[in-house]
Amino acid sequence: MSSTASTASTTAVPAAPRVARTATGTDTLRLRWGRRLQHGGWFVTPFFVLYGLFVLVPIVRGLYLSFTDANISGDHTSFIGLDNYREALQDDLVWQSLWHSVKFTLWVVPLIVVLALLMALIAHHTVHFKWLWRFCFFAPFLLPSAVVANLWYWLFQPVNGLVNHTLGLDTPWLTQKSTALLASVIATLWWTVGFSFLLYLAALQNIPQHLYEAAELDGANAFQRMIHITVPNLRNITGLVVALQILASLQVYDQVVIMFQFGSGPESSTRTFVQYMIEQGFTSYRVGYASAISMILFIIVAAVALARMWLLRTREEATR
């Protein structure tokens, strides 16, 4: 019955039939095998054509453009050195939009971690209807961002919106500064928590059952088992969830921009960093400046990624 218990990260492979060989046979085999391997480059060629064209070239191009005053039509481009970066550091809207993205992240990440863990614990420990909980919690993740944004735009309508109606409020969620970004946080939470929930669920199912059984024999109660077995075993996955959510939240764009009709929200309180970059590139046509902003975004993202690698490494060394 518990097919869900089959782990997500390991995959069973049928045992390979043993091949009987003499020592010398193995050597010549290794030799011929190795020679064939020289042509392996062809395997990676298709990928690298696409990767080069649509990842590597744009990276180099973005770096180059960030030192120019290029516009969207592509002509009149001249090299202007570090001017774009200098301007960006002095641009209030760069800092303001960065702050909005950070604020969004500070809200979303802890909420997602807590809620996803809670959902996973509930779904893991109930005996019946597991599939139903899993379905309900994960289904919103399968919706396109535009659908999520439109749906919550409708739910948050001040008059006759479902949220206000249910809670008996008349809050103008989307048109006042104090709640606008929060509204997009709530929509995001509803939409994406299912993904982290599944990661937690898979991790819970990976905890060896015998640990719990041994603890039970030792007389540990449910709470103690949770603290001493479940929590330590979820540390890695929590690190992963936090890292993935930080990276995704810092780059938030779709749902926020669509919920506010591609505007910047009440008193410009919802313009995110990526939104400002895209406004500069595609609305103000300043491709060069937008490229500089995306390079700044890259530095932020890379810093987060490297910080995580560093944390993982120090922890590994500590446990060794």
Add this chain to the structure above:
Amino acid sequence: MGRPGLSRRQLLGTASGLAVAASFGFAALGTGADALTSSARTRVRYWNLFSGGDGANMQAMVDAFHAAHPDTDVKASTLTWGDPYYTKLAMAAAGNRAPDLAVMHQGRVPGFAPGRLLDPWDIGKLAEHGVREADFNPTLWKRGIVGGELYALPLDVHVQLNFYRKDVCRKAGLLDADGRLPHAASEDDWFAMLKAAKAKLKGGLQTLGMHANDQNFSWWFFVAFYQQLGGGYFDAGQTGVVFDTDKATRVLEFLRKHVTDGYAIAGSDDAAMFLAGAPFVWEGDWSVPVYTPAKIDYGATPLPPVFGTPGTHAESHSFVLPHQTGRGGATNEGAYALAAYLVKNAATWAQGGHVPAYLPTFKDPAYTKLSPQREYSQDAMRHLATEPHIWFAGSTGTLSKRVGPLIAGSNLGSTKPDATARAMKSALEALLASKNPMDGRTAAQELKGAGA
């Protein structure tokens, strides 16, 4: 179980193989399903940003055009007004995939790289379709010209109006003998009117809807009242900012007073309140088709001339030809025919509240009987308050994006009016010093270049 399992697997395999093959085939054709199924010989791709009542009117006009020109199919696409529209139009033109005809706010034309992202209108060809300069308001026609070429063919002028409920105002004794609302000629007059109307208010409603927290409306209303005070933005050479912070502060204090005195409730649904019995709302003329079918007794005037001289914010929808290399042929002819048809048959369009740009429409009985259009249209056309004619201005342009939120913040009390005025001035200075990314020149350099 073996056989059915096998055949089901085969079926699945075949089906997914077919799906993959079909998808690749479709992608290779590359035109999309709609273009494949269109049977007309010429297909004019026409982009606009009209929704609501405007959308319905435009659809009716396009259908009428198609009935008159059965050989020409019009693929009308309505994109979301604001950033998506202008962004997509610019990118389509830059990527050389532009539609044949598009609508643009006239104020956006100087910043839209005329000559590079836009193609000029051929005056001779327009004349063949019966569209001549003499049939337009000269100010309006001239605003469409950049560097001696016509880029924007005006369809209408749309203005900000003071809508009033006749039933409520009558009870408050505000209407004149003709049953119309007289112009409030000073701030005191205006607030006296509001006070009188507020006394007759039903519970839970506001007296005036003014979109106090909306950055676009806030900017438009500012433009109107600031012009009433005679304030300017830039000097003639576009080298310096002449923004008058004292006048701006007066306007901002005037706007803010509506909120502090409790006449306007920020964040309320202004149109719904007006329909429910709120006496006043400031809205664009495009609200006419929202209010007229609701069978309420209402009128509309330009924004009140509280600072002495009349003036109300105006912008114009106009037709542009997005840049196509090698523009010409049947689709180009179709674009001219469509634009000319729409401009000349503006009586339908005027049902949407807009003031037609094509002057002969004013003699069309179908137009003159429209109410409340006849109450405001002549007056508004004479006193247009427009944004400065500069590359960063225009509907949802950079200028309004920068200063709009400042004004809304002042309306809501987040910043003091005088501080807001100073912040607006420095925003204007920064914009004037910045270079138009399209040609790498500042506004002053552009002006000199065009004059030379």
Add this chain to the structure above:
Amino acid sequence: MTSTTPRAVRGPRSTWTPAQIALTAIAAALSLLWIAPLFWALSTSLKTSTESVASPHWIPDHVTWDSWKGIFDAGNIPDWFVNSVVVSVCVTFVVLLVASLAGYGFARTEFRGKGVLLSLTMAGLMFSPAILGVPLFTTVQSLGMVDTYWGMILPQCAPAAMVYILYKFFQSLPKELEEAAFIDGAGRWRIFFTIVLPLSKPALSAVGIFTFIASWNNFLWPYMVTNNPDLMTMPNGIATVQNAFGIVWPQLMAGGLIAGLPLIIVFVFFQSQIVRGVAHTGLAGQ
């Protein structure tokens, strides 16, 4: 399996312990809360436009399918749906092919420059579509692919993450099978297609499912690269093209459900595969 065996001995009655009942109730309440917005969308889509803006109620007084019919009668949604299918299917197919070849190439073959290419691929994991958006647009623009299907499809076909996942997977496969086939005289390519790929179904379906979901729901890139409403995909069209008659909530919700339902229906039928696929691709980041 281990978790259920001890309980089974005690008999079916004991599964409904008070704790279980409480836990199930909490789970049900939370699930209801989570699924409610979707039911609200469905309920709205079955109302008339006037009823939709009246005081909220769950069961329409007057069920009407007009909004759903309206989608098929007029408007762009059927076109966008076809476009979404075309783009997602092509992207998934190309990604599966290209990423499995590359993953295998890195895992099992030696060639000059392999180390450099592998680290280049790893470095690519840090560049998200948001970071690359602007320069990617100018690149695709200079290739003349703005407003084309290929412009939408191809840039989504170079996911370093998928190569990495398959690379790790192929490394975990035992070498013996391939060596046996090699002795029988099979070539590299034949080994890959006839032995390795069939063994890799779990990993391939995980990658395929994840790619399809990501591509179906991708907003940012199609938004940047398509302007012609004929060519838009569902998410892009829904967000940027308006009904000429303004916001009509039932139509908006019906359109949204049409964009969202295919994946949700697939999820109902292939729940465990999708769950495994998502968890697998997610966990690969560890």
